[in-house]
Amino acid sequence: MISKTFPYLLALGFLLSMGMSCEKELDLDNKITPSNFKTKNVIVLIIDGPRFTETWGDPNNVLIPNLHNRLAAKGVINQEFYNLGNTHTIPGHTAIVTGIYEDLDNNGRQYPSYPSFLQHWLKITRNNPNKAWIVTSKEKLEVLSNCSSIDWRNSYLPSIDAKDRFDKSTFVAAKQILENFHPNLMVINLKGPDWWGHHRNWELYKQGISQTDSMLNALYDIIETDTIYKGKTTLIMTNDHGRHLDGLRDGFVNHGDKCLGCTHINFFGYGPDFKMGKLINTQREQIDIVPTITHLLGFQMNQCNGHIMTELFK
DSSP, rough: OOTTHHHHHHHHHHHHHHHHHHHHHHHSSOOOHHHHHOOOOEEEEOOOSSSSSGGSTTTTTTTTTHHTTTGGSSSSSSSEEEOOOOSHHHHHHHHHHSSSOOOOOSSSSSSSSSOHHHHHHHHHOOOOOOGEEEESSSSGGGGGGGOOOOTTTTOOOOEEESOOOOHHHHHHHHHHHHHHHHHEEEEEEOHHHHHHHTTTTTHHHHHHHHHHHHHHHHHHHHHHHHHTTTTTTTEEESSSSOOOOTSTGGGGGGSSSSSSSHHEEOEEEEEEBBOOOOEOOOOGGGGGGGHHHHHHTOOOTTTTOOOOOOGGGG
């Protein structure tokens, strides 16, 4: 005779098995998987708002001598890289750090809906927040450090230094953080080209591009001369958006639509696991950055809509 408690035990066993199954499935998104990659640190430099036509798209590369004459030989440049989402500052940055396009308030009053790769990494590794940093030249980009998801909000937050300031001050702050804390992850925003574009100053807009090119070069030197970073660090440089092409709306002054000037952006990747001196024309987009980073570091973010940029790897 079957005990009256048997159905309850059966149901309990089913629920427990489901819980174990779910836990096992969730574990795939919450652990580091050993890999053969040498990368242990990732720095993402986001140069705010230069047009492709004044940067890599300029045949003479006048404003980016360091990238053209020195750094291109050290890594991979993708000439077909795009922002295929909202081409404003906060949505562009959010796509880069979460792997998801969102139409977010551009005034810094709305958190991304999903956590960044920095939050994921901090949760998985249980590292101190000073091992993951966001350093920006725009105060409103503080929203990148958090998200509105009920499971993540106010948890596993990276350290943040977001101020309205010129790029020289931001770069000094980033350099000091790299020297003092040696974070494994860092996202840096430099606003120069965007700032001067919106101020309708063509000469200072170009000067902003040249200045950020010099800072990219200096960041490479920091990595190469620091024994903790050398040979173990991947550097990615990209843009949050471009700007309108000449003859469209107000040209270089603004951005925000789906025109080629706003969507076509730069991508440079350098690191011990990437090819060297390689120019590629594989169409990729901002949301492909996060899965590439997590692949390097050995964990997953199943929320991402992007794809691993396998063509970068050796």
